[in-house]
Amino acid sequence: MPVISWEDPFCGEGANCFRIGTDTEGNAYIAVAGQEDRPLTDSREALRSLILEIKAGRADHLL
Template sequence: MPDITWEDPFCAEGSACFRLGTDPQGNAYIAVAGAEDTYLTDSREALRSLILGIKAGEADHLL
């Protein structure tokens, strides 16, 4: 498993919690809180775009 530094969980009202993480090579990760051993990885920019879309209400169905 890569050396991932996880941020505190983000929990929306009535939704599952998820965590974001990064590694020293510049990759970004997203996982359901409590299941960090099963994660998605992509570039930081790709996951940043996803999170900005969620926060803007464009993808709230993903949560």
């Protein structure tokens, strides 16, 4: 498994905490806080697009 640099956990109102991380190969990761050993992975650009869509309110139906 690659070495992942994790950001501090982000927690929503219901204490649903997740973490975002990256590695040196250009991959991005997202995981439930405390379950970083089982992340979802994709490119940094895909993760950036997801975050922008969530912030714009276009992905609320997924949450």
